[in-house]
Each structure stands twice: as structure tokens, then as C-alpha cells.
Amino acid sequence: MIKLENIEKYYANKGVKNYVLRHVTTQINKGEFVSIMGPSGAGKSTLLNIMGMLEEPTYGSYFFNEEDVTHLGERKKIELYRNHIGFVFQAYHLIDEMTVYENIEAPLLYKNVSSGERKSRIADLLDRFNIVAKKDLFPNQLSGGQQQLVGIARALAAQPAIILADEPTGNLQSVQAEEIMELFKKLNREDGITIVQVTHSEKNAGYGNRIITIEDGVIKEDLKIG
Amino acid sequence: MFKLNLKIALRNLWRNKSITAINIGGLAIALAAFLILMIYVTYETTFDKDNPNYNHIYLVGRKSSAFQTNFTPPSLSKEIKANFPEVEAAGTIKHNFFEFAINKDANTVFAKKHIFIEYEAAKILNIKPEHGLTQPAGDEFIFYLNKPYMETLFPGKKDDKPEMVSLGSKSAGHTGKISGVIQTDAHSNIDFDVLTVVKELGKGENYGYNNYFTYIQVKPGTDIALLTKKIEKMYRANTAKAFGEPDWKEINSVNVFLDPLKNLHLRPTAGTDTNYKVVLAISVLGLLMLVIACINFTNLSIAQAAKRAKEVGVKKVMGVFRYQLVFQFITEILIQCIVAGGVALILAELILPAFNSLFEINLNIWHNNTAIFWQLPAIIMGITLIAGIYPALVLSGFRPALVLKGNFQTSRQSYWLKNSLLVFQFAVAVIFIVGLFIINSQLKYMRTQDVGFKAEQVVAVKNMAFFTDPKVFEPVREKIMQIPGVKSVTVANAIPDGSKLGKNGYTAEGKKETLGFLDVDFDYFETLGISLKEGRFFNRAFKSDTVNSAILNESAVAKYGLVNPIGKTIRGCSMDYKIVGVIKDFKSEGFENAVEPTIYSLNNPCGNAKLEILIKIEAQQMSAALEGLKRQWSSINKLDGDHFRYQFLDELYGRLFKKQEQLQAIFFVAAMLTVFIAVLGLFAFAKYVTNARNKEIAVRKVLGATDLQILKLLNSSFFVIVLIANLLGWPLAYLLTKKWLETFAYRADMPVTPFVLSALITMGLSLLTVSIQASKSVKAKPVDALKYE
Structure with missing residues (x-):
């Protein structure tokens, strides 16, 4: 599904190149649940951003579904966002002016999903995540865990093939974090959704089936588990 | 999706209520001001515009180095029509120069602006009596009244039959026939209340009788410059023919000009273009205010950007095109602009009555200007684009990778733009403040400066009896003098209320110059309290004074360069005058024009009829004296009539300041508004900047900075x-006000205080605004700002 070949990323500052990623070559297959681990500043988030096409690599090529997407135009990128990729953020990033229902509905609106279809999908998600009662509340009226549930529901609404999650439990207490990780595991097992997450926690990484460890921009270890 | 965006927009606006209110309020105020000014400018620039031949009508005038005048001889229009086929029609108008009463039974009205108009001129100028314009037969006079007069004289009149009235004094027994009602139009150069249509004016009068306005209508496509030359040639030839021994040098010094109808109201060739300049200044002012409001809007919208950054980032990773975001933000701004437009209409409606009374006109948003129905939406769309496109591009351009990381701060790069917009706003405010103070100082100068005569306690009496011969006036004077409180009485052909003097050529010591002439009676200078420089005033003890004595003013003496002028001879109007006195200059025409070199005499065969009676009255006995005059008027002045009507000279003279006072009022409001809007902008901007620096403030406090130090930091x-704005605003303000001051022949020196004051005011206001905003951040606990999200 994702194929990275010799990815490099550096920031030039006064002629000095600060490398964030060096010679990263890896492949992520459909149905995998990958955790990217490593110390702060190792380049985990940058790698995830490149996978999500939020940043472009300085060198190297990136294939998404066998297609070269290293340098992609806005139109094509947006098509991928709408149909194939879902994002989950550490700070949830729900839109404060929208209710829970509207937040989940937003990606469907941009995808031009019909109104009936939207209703049934959102109802399904609300039901699955047990947040039906909260649908008319605004994000600031929810706990962190609930906000992240909404964030995941929003990412799932467009029925993506892959979810990219940047420290999805980083702002959560451990009980809530466990719930979220269980949910990811279930989504991966039951719905076959590919998941790539960045995490600091060994415990969270244990929910997946593969751990990529990065140190100083280089892949140190690529471990299959479970 | 549109519905959702709309919902987000409204929720967003609601959440930032104070900033939204500042945004919309500022824009609404500026829009309201703009609307009113534009309605006014449209009104002023469209006089007679509904005339179907608007672009083909010209007023014929004459000018030389000494004068510019629209007064032409009566035969000119016929000669033009007869000789030049490109002239489609030509006709003359004559203004009646005295007021007269029209009586019917117990009802009386006064014809204040009576004009005589030739049938052909009436056709050119689109004059419309209620039942159509009919051509007068032979010497017939067709006499029309305006509607209010008709209703006063004939209340309840339903038919349109002609009516008989008596004219002037009832005892005089003049009668006239009223043919009907005529539509009057205040929005026209041809301003009248009573109108007489005749077939031909000025029969038997020839060149030299320059009492008529000549209007011509040319065929489309006529070369006006060429026609002007042709008319000039004919005019000069005919002038030469009319006078036995033509003075070719003088005849050739007179040029003919054709003044287009569209220029007559604001910038007539024979008149001042002050009104035009004021209208121009007002349009610029209106535009500037709008620009400032737009800048404010742009600035505040960008200032809000950080709050929307997350939304932009999230939407982008959901798969939203940038143009969709641009559209969304433009829509939000459009909503605010529409609300502002609505508020502006309400504001304009509320302000308009005050504006109308200041400018003595009757403007109405809905009636004068139906174009507003498309103009206002167009303006709103324009503002939306101007004020909205940049913020929309900035907001929609956020990169999700940066925005979504968490601690997003808008880049410092866009600061220079916001700062320069703020500088611009304050610079404009500085210009208005300086302008206002300088207008104030000039007006103060005009009010306190000695004008050379005393208009106080002088009453100008309306009169239609001719008192050109001092012998005729003497008995009237004696009767008036008997009323207790009356100090002196005189009669003249003009009063010092800004009216232009007649002009003629006079020769002294072999030098020929054009002088203004004023025909006066005994006690003229005494009544007005004018100072004598040398010689004497006119005096009954000198028999020759009623024959050929003359008094000059200082300017006239200077023009000839006369040394020891008393006793010298000055020749004009085919007679020799002996100079008996020289008076100090007095500013009869106000401060804009230099004092006219003038000759004063009792006997002037070339002069105009003396009609203007001036009476100086003791202040304490003013009301009693006026009462006495009113009671006895019909016996004092039999020829005038039964109605004693008067005006106070100081009020008449004070009207000369009216235009400048209007400008002052407009500037006062504009200065207040621009300062207000600039402060609003600063208020919101300071809020944004201090919020953005919350973390910095917290760190500094933890490092040991005192509150005062932080306040200083934020204010600096x-x-x-504001300092830069002042430095930029000053030179511009200096140049503009200097230009304005130069329109006055007599003006105050350019003061320094306005510049200092503008700096103090703008800096004081900004200090106050920023400190109010900053104090909140300063008082906040550092922990809250430093907590990691």
C-alpha cells in the first residue's frame, strides 16, 4: 500500500543541512497496524507527515497504491484525502464551531455524499462509538477521550483505506488511552483498515503487529510482533 | 456545505462578539458617511442634468484681465442665432434686482427671485409651467407663480383660469395677470419663484446695456472653440458699431467665453470654483474613509487568522480545495459587509437631517438617488473583495503540517503589512486632525479680524423704490431719522454682503484702470463705521458732492499710484470727478477675495439704481426702532409699499463664512470618525498582538519583569x-492645508500647534488603547500561559 524508497528530508539552515530523515526505505502493506517509535526529534512525525503528503521529501520516492505520489498536484492529493486517507491528531483538532455531528459530517460533505447516505453513516458511527447522546454538543463540552473518539469517527466517516495517527493518545489519561487503542485494534482486525501510528508508549505499540523504530532519522529496527 | 459554512461563520462571528462589532461597526460608520457624501456629491454635480440638451447648452459670457461676467447685451442672442447655423436656439434671461409684493385681498407674497425669460430661453432651459409653455404674442407678458405662492394668494383655487393681482404697494395701483403655476426646481441653475415669459427682452436696448444672460443651445458636434472665436469676432465688431468712436484697444481686450451648463453650478467661469473644490474635497474624504474602514477590516480579519488556522488545516486534510476555503472566507466577510450595509443605511437615515440643515438642502437617500439600489450592493461587493481577498488568501494558504502541530503562531512576516496598514490609518487621522485645527484657526481669524466696517446694529431694508437722486431720498431719510434710536440712514446700489460690484474704466493722471464702483448717498461711510484715511467723507455742506465728488479706497489709490490724491481728477463715465477723500479698505466681499479697488460717488450716470437702504440703530432701542419703522413704513416710503422687510447686515455678511463653516463641520466629523475607526482598529490589533505574545509575557514575568516594564514593552x-504615522501625515497635511489657506486673500499664519496636538492626541489615544488591552495580559498568571497544551 505504501512504499518508501530512499526517503531523505533535511532543512538547510545557513548552508548547514539538518537531516531529519536519512535513507528511509520501507513498505507498509494493506491490513498492517504499524507503530512508529523513537525518541523525541528522531523524525517520527516527519515520516508520518510524508506518508500523509503533508510534507514532501527532499529526495527519494513515495508510492501510494503503486502510484508515484512524491510530487503530487493539489487536485490529485485532495482526491486521495477524500477517499483513501484518514488523519487522527494528538490534539484532536476538531473544529470548535461545529457540533459533534457536524464534525463527523464535514468530510462527507466535501465528498458530495448524498444526504441520506450521510445520515446513515453518521448514525452508524455515533452508535458504534457510543456517543449518540453527545451529537449536538460542541468539542469544548467533551472530555479529551470523547473528543478523540469524535476525531476517529471523523477520520472513518469517509471510509478510508488507511488511518495515519500522530500520537493519538498523547493527551489522554491511561484508561481513555486504552479504549482508543482497543478501538484501533478492532478497526484493524474487523474492518481491515491499515493503521500507522506514531507513539512513545511501548504499551500502545503492543496493540499493533509491527514496530518501526527510528533514531536520528534512520530506521534502527523493524519488528513484526503478534 | 454552504449551509454548514454559513453556520460556522455565524458561530464564529458570535463567539468573537466584540471584534465582530468593531469590524461591522467601523465599516458601517464609514459606509454611512460615504453614502451621505456621495448623495451630496451626486446632487451637486447633476444640476440641470435632466435637461434633454444638457450637453449642448452654453451661457455666453465676457471676460478681460479686469473682469469676468455673464452679463451681456440683450441683442447678442438674436445676433448669434441669426449668424451661426450651428446654434440651434438662443435666448436671454434678466433677473429682477428688487423684491416686490404680490397682493390679492388680504394675502401677500413677495417675489424674491423674479426672472424675465424669453420664450426661446425657456425652451432651452426646459422651463415647465403646469399647463405647458405657450408662446407670448407680441408684447404679452405671461406671468407665473410657484405653487406655494399661488396657494397663499388663492387658497382653495381649483381651476386654472388666470387671476388678477395687485403688484407692489397697494396704493400704487399696479395690477398684473397671473397665468398659472410653474414648477420650480431647486436642483437647477435657473432659480426663481416668480417667472415672466416674454417674446423678446431688452427691446431698444443695445450694446452697453449689459444686464442680460444669453443662453445658447448648439447642434451636437459643434466645435465650441471655433464658435467662441466666431461669436467673439461678431461681438467686437458690433460693439465697435454701437459706439461712435470705437476704442479698439479696449474692445479687443474683451474675450467672449461659452460656459457649459454643466459647469455653471460648481465652477462658473464668471465666479469662484470654491464649491467645486469643496465637492472634490468631500468626494476624496468619503473615499478615504471607506479605504480606512476597508484597511481596518483587512487588518482585523488577518488578526483573527490564528483562530481559524486549525480549521483550515483540518479541512485541508479532509480534502477541501483551496478555492473552496477562499470562497468560504469571502462569504463570511460578505455577510459582515451586508450587515454593515444595513446598519449604514439606518445610520445615514439618522444623520441626514443634520446634514441637510447644515448644507441647507433637502437630500433624501431614496428619492434623490434611485441608483442607490444598485450602487450600495455594488459598493458592498467591492468592499468585500478589497477587504476580503487578502485575508481569504492568507487564511486559506496555511500549511496543514505546520498548523496541526499544535503551537501555531502566525508568522511575524505579515507584521510589516499589518503595521504599514496601521501607519496609513493613523497618518490619515493625523491629516484630518491637523486639517481640522487649521480650518478652526482660519475661521477664528476671520471672525476676530477687523473687516474694516461695522455690520452690527445695521439693518438692510428691502426696497423697490429708486433713490438714485439724493434729493429724492432726502425726505425719506428725514422721516426715518425721526424714529428714536436711528443713528444714521443711507442708500446705496449694493450692500457689503459679498456681492460683486459693477465695474467701469476710470482714468487718473493719464492711466486707465478698471475700478469697481459703488453709488452711495450721504452718511454711507458713517453708517458702516468705515475709517477715513485722508480728505473727507461726503457732506451736505458741499454742493458739489451730489455732482462730481468721488472717494477712493486705498486699493484704488495704490492701483493708480497716486501721491496726494485729494483734489486730483479722475475721469470715468464721460465725466470728471474730483477726489475728496480716501477711505481705508474694507472687506465687503469677505476674506477670499482681495479688496476691490473702488470708487464711491453720489452721482454716477453709468451706475445702477440705488435701492439698498441701510439704517444704523442704537443697540438698546433696536426693537422699538424696528417696531416704529414697521408701523410707519407706508408713510415713510410710499413707493415701496405696505410691508417693511429687513435683514441684519451682520447676518448677511456672516453668510460669506457659510461654506467654510460647512467644511469645518464636515472635517470635524471626518476627523472624529477616522480617529475613531483607527482607534477601533488599534484596539483589536493590540488585543491580537498581546494575545499572541502571552507566552512571551509570561516568560518575561517569570524572569522578573515588572508589570510596568511589560506595559512599556507592549506599548513601544x-x-x-503612531510616530511614523505622524511623520508621514505632517508634510501631507502641511501641503494640503497650505493650498487651502491660499484660497484666502486674507489668511492666518500657518500655526505649529495643530501638528503638535495631532501627535499628542494620536499618541495619547494609542497609549490608552494599548494599555487597556495589555493590562489584561499583564495581570494574568504566568502559569496559565505557560501550561503545555
Whole structure:
């Protein structure tokens, strides 16, 4: 599904190149649940951003579904966002002016999903995540865990093939974090959704089936588990 | 999706209520001001525009180095029509120069602006009596009244039959026939209340009788410059023919000009273009206010950007095109602009009555200007684009990778733009403040400066009896003098209320110059309290004074360069005058024009009829004296009539300041508004900047900075902005006000205080605004700002 070949990323500052990623070559297959681990500043988030096409690599090529997407135009990128990729953020990033229902509905609106279809999908998600009662509340009226549930529901609404999650439990207490990780595991097992997450926690990484460890921009270890 | 965006927009606006209110309020105020000014400018620039031949009508005038005048001889229009086929029609108008009463039974009205108009001129100028314009037969006079007069004289009149009235004094027994009602139009150069249509004016009068306005209508496509030359040639030839021994040098010094109808109201060739300049200044002012409001809007919208950054980032990773985001933000701004437009209409409606009374007109948003129905939406769309496109591009351009990381701060790069916009706003405010103070100082100068005569306690009496011969006036004077409180009485052909004097050529010591002439009676200078420089005033003890004595003013003496002028001879109007006195200059025409070199005499065969009676009355006995005059008027002045009507000279003279006072009022409001809007902008901007620096403030406090030090820190950048604005605003304000002051022949020196004051005011206001905003951040606990999200 994702194929990275010799990815490099550096920031030039006064002629000095600060490398964030060096010679990263890896492949992520459909149905995998990958955790990217490593110390702060190792380049985990940058790698995830490149996978999500939020940043472009300085060198190297990136294939998404066998297609070269290293340098992609806005139109094509947006098509991928709408149909194939879902994002989950550490700070949830729900839109404060929208209710829970509207937040989940937003990606469907941009995808031009019909109104009936939207209703049934959102109802399904609300039901699955047990947040039906909260649908008319605004994000600031929810706990962190609930906000992240909404964030995941929003990412799932467009029925993506892959979810990219940047420290999805980083702002959560451990009980809530466990719930979220269980949910990811279930989504991966039951719905076959590919998941790539960045995490600091060994415990969270244990929910997946593969751990990529990065140190100083280089892949140190690529471990299959479970 | 549109519905959702709309919902987000409204929720967003609601959540930032104070900033939204500042945004919409500022824009609404500026829009309201703009609307009113534009309605006014449209009104002023469209006089007679509904005339179907608007672009083909010209007024014929004459000018030389000494004068510009629209007064032409009566035969000119016929000669033009007969000789030049490109002239489609030509006709003359004559203004009646005295007021007269029209009586029917117990009802009386006064014809204040009576004009005589030739049938052909009436056709050119689109004059419309209620039942159509009919051609007068032979010497017939067709006499029309305006509607209010008709209703006063004939209340309840339903038919349109002609009516008989008596004219002037009832005892005089003049009668006239009223043919009907005529539509009057205040929005026209041809301003009248009573109108007489005749077939031909000025029969038997020839060149030299320059009492008529000549209007011509040319065929489309006529070369006006060529026609002007042709008319000039004919005019000069005919002038030469009319006078036995033509003075070719003088005849050739007179040029003919054709003044287009569209220029007559604001910038007539024979008149001042002050009104035009004021209208121009007002349009610029209106535009500037709108620009400032737009800048404010742009600035505040960008200032809000950080709050929307997350939304932009999230939407982008959901798969939203940038153009969709641009559209969304433009829509939000459009909503605000529409609300502002609505508020502006309400504001304009509320302000308009005050504006109308200041400018003595009757403007109405809905009636004068139906174009507003498309103009206002167009303006709103324009503002939306101007004020909205940049913020929309900035907001929609956020990169999700940066925005979604968490601690997003808008880049410092866009600061220079916001700062320069703020500088611009304050610079404009500085210009208005300086302008206002300088207008104030000039007006103060005009009010306190000695004008050379005393208009106080002088009453100008309306009169239609001719008192050109002092012998005729003497008995009237004696009767008036008997009324207790009356100090002196005189009669003249003009009063010092800004009216232009007649002009003629006079020769002294072999030098020929054009002088203004004023025909006066005994006690003229005494009544007006004018100072004598040398010689004497006119005096009954000198028999020759009623024959050929003359008094000059200082300017006239200077023009000839006369040394020891008393006793010298000055020749004009085919007679020799002996100079008996020289008076100090007095500003009869106000401060804009230099005092006219003038000759004063009792006997002037070339002069105009003396009609203007001036009476100086003791202040304490003013009301009693006026009462006495009113009671006895019909016996004092039999020829005038039964109605004693008067005006106070100081009020008449005070009207000369009216235009400048209007300008002052407009500037006062504009200065207040621009300062207000600039402060609003600063208020919101300071809020944004201090919020953005919350973390910095917290760190500094933890490092041991005192509250005062932090306040200083936050104020210093704004202080620099306002300082730069002052430095930029001053030279511009200096140049503009200097230009304005130069329109006055008599003016105050350019003062320094306005510049200092503008700096103090803008800096004081910015200090106050920023400190109010900053104090909140300063008082906040550092922990809250430093907590990691």
C-alpha cells in the first residue's frame, strides 16, 4: 500500500543541512497496524507527515497504491484525502464551531455524499462509538477521550483505506488511552483498515503487529510482533 | 456545505462578539458617511442634468484681465442665432434686482427671485409651467407663480383660469395677470419663484446695456472653440458699431467665453470654483474613509487568522480545495459587509437631517438617488473583495503540517503589512486632525479680524423704490431719522454682503484702470463705521458732492499710484470727478477675495439704481426702532409699499463664512470618525498582538519583569507606529492645508500647534488603547500561559 524508497528530508539552515530523515526505505502493506517509535526529534512525525503528503521529501520516492505520489498536484492529493486517507491528531483538532455531528459530517460533505447516505453513516458511527447522546454538543463540552473518539469517527466517516495517527493518545489519561487503542485494534482486525501510528508508549505499540523504530532519522529496527 | 459554512461563520462571528462589532461597526460608520457624501456629491454635480440638451447648452459670457461676467447685451442672442447655423436656439434671461409684493385681498407674497425669460430661453432651459409653455404674442407678458405662492394668494383655487393681482404697494395701483403655476426646481441653475415669459427682452436696448444672460443651445458636434472665436469676432465688431468712436484697444481686450451648463453650478467661469473644490474635497474624504474602514477590516480579519488556522488545516486534510476555503472566507466577510450595509443605511437615515440643515438642502437617500439600489450592493461587493481577498488568501494558504502541530503562531512576516496598514490609518487621522485645527484657526481669524466696517446694529431694508437722486431720498431719510434710536440712514446700489460690484474704466493722471464702483448717498461711510484715511467723507455742506465728488479706497489709490490724491481728477463715465477723500479698505466681499479697488460717488450716470437702504440703530432701542419703522413704513416710503422687510447686515455678511463653516463641520466629523475607526482598529490589533505574545509575557514575568516594564514593552511598538504615522501625515497635511489657506486673500499664519496636538492626541489615544488591552495580559498568571497544551 505504501512504499518508501530512499526517503531523505533535511532543512538547510545557513548552508548547514539538518537531516531529519536519512535513507528511509520501507513498505507498509494493506491490513498492517504499524507503530512508529523513537525518541523525541528522531523524525517520527516527519515520516508520518510524508506518508500523509503533508510534507514532501527532499529526495527519494513515495508510492501510494503503486502510484508515484512524491510530487503530487493539489487536485490529485485532495482526491486521495477524500477517499483513501484518514488523519487522527494528538490534539484532536476538531473544529470548535461545529457540533459533534457536524464534525463527523464535514468530510462527507466535501465528498458530495448524498444526504441520506450521510445520515446513515453518521448514525452508524455515533452508535458504534457510543456517543449518540453527545451529537449536538460542541468539542469544548467533551472530555479529551470523547473528543478523540469524535476525531476517529471523523477520520472513518469517509471510509478510508488507511488511518495515519500522530500520537493519538498523547493527551489522554491511561484508561481513555486504552479504549482508543482497543478501538484501533478492532478497526484493524474487523474492518481491515491499515493503521500507522506514531507513539512513545511501548504499551500502545503492543496493540499493533509491527514496530518501526527510528533514531536520528534512520530506521534502527523493524519488528513484526503478534 | 454552504449551509454548514454559513453556520460556522455565524458561530464564529458570535463567539468573537466584540471584534465582530468593531469590524461591522467601523465599516458601517464609514459606509454611512460615504453614502451621505456621495448623495451630496451626486446632487451637486447633476444640476440641470435632466435637461434633454444638457450637453449642448452654453451661457455666453465676457471676460478681460479686469473682469469676468455673464452679463451681456440683450441683442447678442438674436445676433448669434441669426449668424451661426450651428446654434440651434438662443435666448436671454434678466433677473429682477428688487423684491416686490404680490397682493390679492388680504394675502401677500413677495417675489424674491423674479426672472424675465424669453420664450426661446425657456425652451432651452426646459422651463415647465403646469399647463405647458405657450408662446407670448407680441408684447404679452405671461406671468407665473410657484405653487406655494399661488396657494397663499388663492387658497382653495381649483381651476386654472388666470387671476388678477395687485403688484407692489397697494396704493400704487399696479395690477398684473397671473397665468398659472410653474414648477420650480431647486436642483437647477435657473432659480426663481416668480417667472415672466416674454417674446423678446431688452427691446431698444443695445450694446452697453449689459444686464442680460444669453443662453445658447448648439447642434451636437459643434466645435465650441471655433464658435467662441466666431461669436467673439461678431461681438467686437458690433460693439465697435454701437459706439461712435470705437476704442479698439479696449474692445479687443474683451474675450467672449461659452460656459457649459454643466459647469455653471460648481465652477462658473464668471465666479469662484470654491464649491467645486469643496465637492472634490468631500468626494476624496468619503473615499478615504471607506479605504480606512476597508484597511481596518483587512487588518482585523488577518488578526483573527490564528483562530481559524486549525480549521483550515483540518479541512485541508479532509480534502477541501483551496478555492473552496477562499470562497468560504469571502462569504463570511460578505455577510459582515451586508450587515454593515444595513446598519449604514439606518445610520445615514439618522444623520441626514443634520446634514441637510447644515448644507441647507433637502437630500433624501431614496428619492434623490434611485441608483442607490444598485450602487450600495455594488459598493458592498467591492468592499468585500478589497477587504476580503487578502485575508481569504492568507487564511486559506496555511500549511496543514505546520498548523496541526499544535503551537501555531502566525508568522511575524505579515507584521510589516499589518503595521504599514496601521501607519496609513493613523497618518490619515493625523491629516484630518491637523486639517481640522487649521480650518478652526482660519475661521477664528476671520471672525476676530477687523473687516474694516461695522455690520452690527445695521439693518438692510428691502426696497423697490429708486433713490438714485439724493434729493429724492432726502425726505425719506428725514422721516426715518425721526424714529428714536436711528443713528444714521443711507442708500446705496449694493450692500457689503459679498456681492460683486459693477465695474467701469476710470482714468487718473493719464492711466486707465478698471475700478469697481459703488453709488452711495450721504452718511454711507458713517453708517458702516468705515475709517477715513485722508480728505473727507461726503457732506451736505458741499454742493458739489451730489455732482462730481468721488472717494477712493486705498486699493484704488495704490492701483493708480497716486501721491496726494485729494483734489486730483479722475475721469470715468464721460465725466470728471474730483477726489475728496480716501477711505481705508474694507472687506465687503469677505476674506477670499482681495479688496476691490473702488470708487464711491453720489452721482454716477453709468451706475445702477440705488435701492439698498441701510439704517444704523442704537443697540438698546433696536426693537422699538424696528417696531416704529414697521408701523410707519407706508408713510415713510410710499413707493415701496405696505410691508417693511429687513435683514441684519451682520447676518448677511456672516453668510460669506457659510461654506467654510460647512467644511469645518464636515472635517470635524471626518476627523472624529477616522480617529475613531483607527482607534477601533488599534484596539483589536493590540488585543491580537498581546494575545499572541502571552507566552512571551509570561516568560518575561517569570524572569522578573515588572508589570510596568511589560506595559512599556507592549506599548513601544505601537508608539513607533503612531510616530511614523505622524511623520508621514505632517508634510501631507502641511501641503494640503497650505493650498487651502491660499484660497484666502486674507489668511492666518500657518500655526505649529495643530501638528503638535495631532501627535499628542494620536499618541495619547494609542497609549490608552494599548494599555487597556495589555493590562489584561499583564495581570494574568504566568502559569496559565505557560501550561503545555
